[in-house]
Amino acid sequence: MFSTENCECGAVIDIPYRGSGPYCYTNCLAMMLGADAPEAAVVETVTGSPFGMQLVGGSLPFFDPWGWNPDIGIADALAVLGWTADTISGDDAGAALDRLASCLVRGPVMIGPVEMGRLRYQPGKTGPIGADHYLVALAMDSEQVTVHDPQGYPYARLPLAEFTTAWRADTLDYGRPYTMRANFTRRSRVDPADAIAASVPRAISWLSGKNGADMPPGSLGNGDAAVALAAHVESDCDEELREHLVHFAVRVGARRLADAAACLRQVGHLAAAAIATEQARLIGSLQYPLVTGDDAAAGDILRALALTYDELRVSLERQS
Structure with missing residues (x-):
């Protein structure tokens, strides 16, 4: 019989994620760039998508920056990778x-x-x-x-x-x-590591939460978004919100942060990479309680996540 008395394997092993996931624009960009495309992890990271959280209109959550959308991210990625379209x-x-x-x-x-x-x-x-x-x-x-x-x-x-x-x-x-x-x-040959490094100032800007001027009323970003979502999940997580989280937002949010952590580690931002890894783990750990209806546990995870956005911004600023 398995016993946990002497089990010391609780630490999470850190290896890059490989597998399916909703990376639609990133995979499309990779197809369009062809043999010259960097890994999907690099493409996703330089879109800026991992660096923040938003609660659109105060009710619809995404684990991407306040004021960000894929059209913005695609343009940013092409520019930093040396491409035009x-x-x-x-x-x-x-x-x-x-x-x-x-x-x-x-x-x-x-x-x-x-x-x-x-x-x-x-x-x-x-x-x-x-x-x-x-x-x-x-x-x-x-x-x-x-x-x-x-x-x-x-x-x-x-x-x-x-x-x-x-x-x-x-x-x-x-x-x-x-x-x-x-x-x-x-237009130019850009090493993936150079593209990652060049995208860091934009990541800091997204994490600052200053890019949401055109957002709908009631929208929140980063830590404020996580705290508000925690309260929403605990008090009234309706089927539409739960389906959005478990089928899309959590899956893509955890993956893009795991990819961002690997990219940041590659260019020497070790402290920031550790924070991004923790964010990925927190978001990934939302899947089970949300699917099984343990909304109190999901709320606790989101409140822990809220503390990490300023930490990531400060860490990136210190090394930039």
Whole structure:
């Protein structure tokens, strides 16, 4: 019989995470950059996504910075990695399809944000759910678009009408209709470590919590967001909030912080890496209590997490 009396294996072993997860725009960027793409961990880190937390409108949590969204992160990542791309959007579906057809002659095209709930090749998706997603378009004919969907659907096909409805993105809280990125061009060769180091000032800026001027009323960032979410979870964690946390926010939040820790360690920010690792562990540990309904335990974890955002900012500032 197993006994815990002499068990001293409670310390968490620290190795990089490898596996599935909702890294849609990062994996799309990696596909577009091709053989020259750095590891997904580097791409995600230099988008800035790991460096903060936001509670949008006081109710919708994301483990990414206050005022941040993937469009901002994609632009930042391309710049620091030495790449450019043409970002094109517009209000007319027919014109958008014409532009897509023209760009596909030259190569793949990054599509998004799109409304994930309208991608009906994904099981269970029957209508809008307010979830953003990104795809890589590979081909188009008079009836269908063929895409690589990084959610786990290579060479998926979608009828044009359904594709354009998803691409309109009118159920999302950021982005313009029919946005695509094409003509990816490498302007300079940037070592991944140099890109990570160059992104640190931007990470500090995100952690400062000064970038949320355009957020909806009631929005909170970083420690304030974590404390408010703790109270919300403990008092009224409805099904919609719980599903959002356990299927998306916790999974991506823990992974991106684990990746950020590895990247920070690579460039000598050892103290900051240790804090990011602790953040990853705290967020990852939310999964079980949230799934099983132990909301008091989840609240305690979130309050512990709240203390770490200023710690991470101060640590990065000291070494910069």
